[in-house]
Amino acid sequence: MILVTGATSVIGQKLCQLLAENKKVFRAMCRKEDQLQKFRKQGVDAVLGKFEDPESLRSAMKGCTFLFLVSPPTENQLQCETNVIDVAKQEQISYIIKVSASDANLRSSVPWAKTHAHIDHHLRASGIAWTILKPTAFMQNFLTMTKPISKGFYPKLAVTGWWVISMRRI
Structure with missing residues (x-):
């Protein structure tokens, strides 16, 4: 069985949809009761779990071999994802697919890039078989940028915080 963390994210929702359409056995991990109920109404095996709570992660991983x-x-993404990897090792998860970042680098001054790099290294050192996906961008993110783009501006990420956007004339 596959445990899908982040099942309510854009990526997680699409993965759950594809797994269900292809009759694959999986479980969706949710953080909120209403999310759990929504998945269950669709006939999806869903559990509550929090990245910060090792016991809820253990419970979510019961019977799973893939994550x-x-x-x-x-x-706190670094702590959250390393918690998941550590619990997965204890629960004998045999394979982890992790969504990282294309710019993941331990020497980066960009917070999320450095965070993803640390998590990637932790996963590689865990002894669990892994695949690390390193997307550059997602097309659906550009849909939120249609208004500034139509006015000749292209939003670009600034390095001043976690998610700060600045505008650049195109």
């Missing part, structure tokens, strides 16, 4: 790891970009 899809994606979490929100927060200031």
Whole structure:
């Protein structure tokens, strides 16, 4: 069975949809009761789990052999994802697919790039078989930029914080 963390994210929702359409056995991990109920109404095996809570992760992983790891970009992402990897090792998860970042680098001054690099290294050192996905961007993110783009501006990420956007004339 596959445990999909971040099941309510754009990536996680699409993965759950594809797994269900292809009749694959999986479990969706949610952080909120209403999310859990929504998945269950669709006939999806869903559990509550929090990245910060090893016991809830253990419970979510019961009976699973594969793990899809994606979490929100927060200031505690490093601790959250390393918790998941550590619990996965204890629960004998045999394979982890992790969504990382194309610019992941331990020497980066960009917070999320450095965070993803640390998590990637932790996963590689865990002894669990892994695949690390390193997307550059997602097309659906550009949909939120249609208004500034139509006015000749292209939003670009600034390095001053976790998610700060500045505008550049195109």
